[in-house]
Amino acid sequence: MAKQSFIISLGNRGINFFVSIYEAAVLFVQTLLQLPRIYFYRRQVIEQFYSLTVSTLPVTSLIAIFIGLGSTVQGTYQTSALTPRYFTANVIFKSTIIELTPIVLSLVLAGKIGGSLAAEIGSMKVSEQIDALETLSLDPVGFLVMPRVLAGTVMLPVMTIFANFLAIFSSFLMSTAILHWISPGEYVSGMKMGFKAFELYFGNFIKPSIFGFIIAFSGSFFGLRTKGGAKGVGISSTTSVVVSAVLIVILDYFLGELLL
Amino acid sequence: MIEIRDLWKRFENKDVLKGINLTIEDGKTTVILGPSGQGKTVLLKNIVGLIKPERGSILVDGEDITKVSRRRLFELRKKFAFVFQGGALFDFLTVRENIALFLRMHTKMKEEEIEKRVKEALKVVGLSGTEELYPEELSGGMKKRVAIARAIVSSPKYILYDEPTTGLDRTNAKAVNNLINRLKEKYGVTSVVVTHDIECMETVADKVALLKEGKMFFVGKKEEVEEKYLDYLYKLEESYGI
Numbered sequence: 001m002a003k004q005s006f007i008i009s010l011g012n013r014g015i016n017f018f019v020s021i022y023e024a025a026v027l028f029v030q031t032l033l034q035l036p037r038i039y040f041y042r043r044q045v046i047e048q049f050y051s052l053t054v055s056t057l058p059v060t061s062l063i064a065i066f067i068g069l070g071s072t073v074q075g076t077y078q079t080s081a082l083t084p085r086y087f088t089a090n091v092i093f094k095s096t097i098i099e100l101t102p103i104v105l106s107l108v109l110a111g112k113i114g115g116s117l118a119a120e121i122g123s124m125k126v127s128e129q130i131d132a133l134e135t136l137s138l139d140p141v142g143f144l145v146m147p148r149v150l151a152g153t154v155m156l157p158v159m160t161i162f163a164n165f166l167a168i169f170s171s172f173l174m175s176t177a178i179l180h181w182i183s184p185g186e187y188v189s190g191m192k193m194g195f196k197a198f199e200l201y202f203g204n205f206i207k208p209s210i211f212g213f214i215i216a217f218s219g220s221f222f223g224l225r226t227k228g229g230a231k232g233v234g235i236s237s238t239t240s241v242v243v244s245a246v247l248i249v250i251l252d253y254f255l256g257e258l259l260l
Numbered sequence: 261m262i263e264i265r266d267l268w269k270r271f272e273n274k275d276v277l278k279g280i281n282l283t284i285e286d287g288k289t290t291v292i293l294g295p296s297g298q299g300k301t302v303l304l305k306n307i308v309g310l311i312k313p314e315r316g317s318i319l320v321d322g323e324d325i326t327k328v329s330r331r332r333l334f335e336l337r338k339k340f341a342f343v344f345q346g347g348a349l350f351d352f353l354t355v356r357e358n359i360a361l362f363l364r365m366h367t368k369m370k371e372e373e374i375e376k377r378v379k380e381a382l383k384v385v386g387l388s389g390t391e392e393l394y395p396e397e398l399s400g401g402m403k404k405r406v407a408i409a410r411a412i413v414s415s416p417k418y419i420l421y422d423e424p425t426t427g428l429d430r431t432n433a434k435a436v437n438n439l440i441n442r443l444k445e446k447y448g449v450t451s452v453v454v455t456h457d458i459e460c461m462e463t464v465a466d467k468v469a470l471l472k473e474g475k476m477f478f479v480g481k482k483e484e485v486e487e488k489y490l491d492y493l494y495k496l497e498e499s500y501g502i
Binding site for chain 1: 305308309310334335337338340341342344345346348349350351352361362364365366414
């Protein structure tokens with residue numbers, strides 16, 4: 001009996017998983033279809049761009065500075081006795097730009113933006129505000145989802161560029177002015193060594209825009225699926241953060257494997 | 261005019277609406293009365309296309325809202341305003357922005373004109389001066405009245421009220437009932453009110469429909485209800501501890 005109910009529960013979970021994938025695909029298509037209406041929803045788009053930037057700027061700056069400092073301390077500790085100093089600077093520069101900043105920033109923002117998006121849309125769902133939008137002849141996907149997904153996809157690269165700049169600058173200052181393990185000239189020549197423009201593009205645009213899309217889409221998707229009251233909102237918010245964090249880590253590997 | 265014909269709606273193997281037939285006449289207030297969980301709100305949400313029925317039709321000025329495309333549905337909804345039970349005000353917008361939203365999104369009105377309309381709507385519901393407040397700063401009764409202001413600002417032909425007096429004290433409930441009547445008299449609005457509140461029915465109804473277990477078992481004038489279904493009204497009052 002217990003075995004039977006276990007199999008049934010497993011089957012139900014499997015079905016729910018595929019239903020969720022289907023619903024996510026439908027929402028994705030609906031979001032794309034709302035893109036031509038960007039002018040109609042311009043106020044909401046501008047608001048989302050603004051609020052995403054303003055709300056994440058302090059945490060982005062803090063993370064970026066400490067990514068730079070942490071990678072410098074680790075880099076010098078692990079390799080400076082073994083390799084030329086400019087080579088260590090090169091490793092710090094590339095690992096920060098391509099890997100550390102995009103993934104750490106995305107994971108933190110998955111918690112901050114994704115969680116709050118799911119909670120915001122989820123509480124709108126349970127308090128009938130989504131239905132109210134419909135009765136005002138406003139499409140919830142156009143009014144809520146499209147502006148958020150667009151802002152996430154466009155603004156995360158902007159935030160990443162800013163964070164990368166801060167991270168490298170703090171690493172440069174730490175290395176040359178505080179630890180004094182390398183001269184400014186050597187650090188810069190380390191950065192130039194084996195420089196590939198595509199790597200910059202990959203770390204600053206491709207990865208963050210995909211991660212930004214995942215964060216905003218996941219927050220919106222789980223928010224719209226919210227059922228019940230406050231508990232449902234909490235579940236949506238947590239699920240959104242976990243799903244986007246897992247997807248970010250998995251995609252980070254595949255993107256590196258495919259594109260580098 | 262809205263004509264509901266043989267409307268059926270099912271949720272998880274349970275029929276919530278079982279062949280509803282009802283005609284909502286222009287310029288009048290139709291009250292759908294019944295206890296909780298009998299399908300009143302489901303019926304109201306079907307009328308505005310928020311829920312799709314399994315079977316049946318809802319003709320809004322001759323056009324079946326259950327069968328139109330999504331684009332057409334959005335056009336048809338401009339004839340309606342819906343006052344939700346909890347108000348459903350957008351909590352990230354101020355009272356002014358809540359009321360102005362429809363005008364900003366669907367008309368080319370200038371900001372001064374929108375501001376004038378917002379002020380007028382707030383005056384009608386007796387809440388002048390609350391423009392800058394957020395929904396969380398309003399009481400239950402104020403939320404309902406702001407929701408009504410948001411409803412009337414678009415000059416709709418039909419206003420649908422979902423339990424307009426639920427959760428309000430007698431004074432606020434009376435104010436909302438009087439407001440429903442005033443809107444009918446001043447703007448000629450056609451109203452559909454779902455409620456379990458007998459006082460609300462007595463104050464606003466031109467026509468009453470009694471709903472029980474998903475079926476309409478009486479449609480007629482309120483005087484007839486009070487005459488023929490007094491026991492039903494007593495039981496309804498008792499079930500809510502009124």
